[in-house]
Amino acid sequence: MLPATLICLLNAALVLAQSRQQISLNSVSSFNTQSLPGTSFQLPRADNLSVSVALCSGNKGSSSTRFFLTNASTVDDPGPEGGTDVFELNMKDGLGVFSGIFTNGGILAIDKEDNERLSFQIAASDNGPLHETLDRLPLFGDTTANQALLFSPPFGQVPISDPRYPNYTLAVPGLDMPSPPSSSPNFTLVVAETSASTPLTSMQQTACMISSQKTSGSIVNESSWPRDSDGWRTQWILNGLTAQTNYTAYVIQDNVKLSGPIYFTTKSAAFNCPLVASLPYCPRVSYAIPLSTPQTDLAIYDSTNLPSEISTPLIGYLRNFTTSLTTFACGRDYYSPLKSCADCQREYQNWLCAISFPRCGETSTTAGNSRSRKRQDGPAQAAFMTPALTTQTSGVDPRNPNFPVFNSSYELLLPCIETCFSADRACPSFLGFGCPDANFNAAKTYGVGYIDGVDSDMEGEGMTGTAQDRYGNVWCNAGEVNDLA
DSSP: OOOHHHHHHHHHHHHHHHHSEEOOBTEEEEEEGGGOSOSEEEEOOEEEEEEEEEEOSSBTTOOOOEEEEEOOTTOSSOOTTOOTTEEEOOOBTTEEEEEEEETTOEEEEEEOOTTOOOEEEEEEESSSOSSEEOSSOOEEEEEOSSOEEEEOOOOBOOOOOOOBTTBOOOOOOSSOOOOOOSOOOOEEEEEEETTSSSOGGGBOOSHHHHTTSOOSSEEEEEEEEEEETTEEEEEEEEEOOOTTOEEEEEEEETTTEEEEEEEEEOOOTTOOOOEEOOOTTSTTOOEEOSSOOOOSSSOSBOTTTSOHHHHHHHHHHHHHHHHHHTTSOTTTSOSOSSOOHHHHHHHHHHHHHHHHSOEEEOOOSSSTTEEEEEOTTSOEEEEEOOOSEEEEOTTSOOSSTTSOOOSSOEEEEOBBHHHHHHHHHHSOGGGOOOOOOTTTTGGGTSBOSSSBOTTOOOBTOSSSSSSBOTTSOBOSBOSOOOOOO
């Protein structure tokens, strides 16, 4: 017969195990330290289990609560005393993740101060952590004095069709757009003034924390849009922002994954250019253009209200180019081992749209254009760069003759010369496509030296290495942005 003391200990352990709340597999559970069902939780069984804890209150580094777990059946109460089978979650900016083998389940225990009020979430998954900080950032489109155009990280590929022998048919750009994916993540946009008394970046960097904050301005339109080769994105139009104000933006995916932050600044009250977006024939065009503001509910231009004097010739150019391109044996006789006719068509479309829709910019009144860049051959170098802006006088014929004369002076953000080089590299020589020399007069019509160096075609070796960064600096109009630094 077992000693009475041992029997009591076994009974106590059994009662403790039965009192623990079970964490369900592949779901999220929310708790508060002031009303916990206990100080430990039973973890589910899985050969490869990811356990994540997200803090949903407080600022970064403010919590003294610690989380310990074990996958050993011999440990009843994992805690600070440690042990060979006890692991502490490393909480970074409010998020901790642990992955391991939990064939027989496990225990997650909380070590907290008695007076700390803390809300948090626990999730256990056999398909990677549910809580996550995403590597892909939201994308900044552009702003006016009181509007902003923003995009989620990409979530679904846009189908790309390369012609194959004997069918050399290329899709003709027009007013049609591809069908969106049958399912998409649930994205939530959160925007707040960067100079707020409690800025978003000082809070716990978790989805549950950021999603509980109020968004500045109002979201007046939300839609799915195939903006670039990265794929489909959720597109938001915000109204009611304050002129010349710095904002911080995050995107929450499926209530548990956090993307961001990125930053942007609204234009001055004197900025007169409205936004344009949602053009099927120019899906990457999503910025301010020199036209009078449309009298519509959203006060932006799209395919339904853009003047036909602009859209009709542009679609004609794209169709004529496609016709000329398909005189080449696109499907079988490649002119390059790396590029096809479909690549040429896409790069030409990107270039034509970037130069056909002049982009309004504005000289920054802050020091936000300072940029540090580490070159391959040396340490990081800080420099103050100004974007490729050129002043356009009121009443002067616009760069695109299909645009009406704009009766207001504005600053034109020049296209990145790389849009021209990309089309030149992708297209067959018989088309006669060419670009100005970066060492001579190219800077008159293009932004030169921002992405690639003037004397080098190595991508990323220019002054900034990218067309725009996560801090709202836009150096030249690239049309397509694949890298945010």
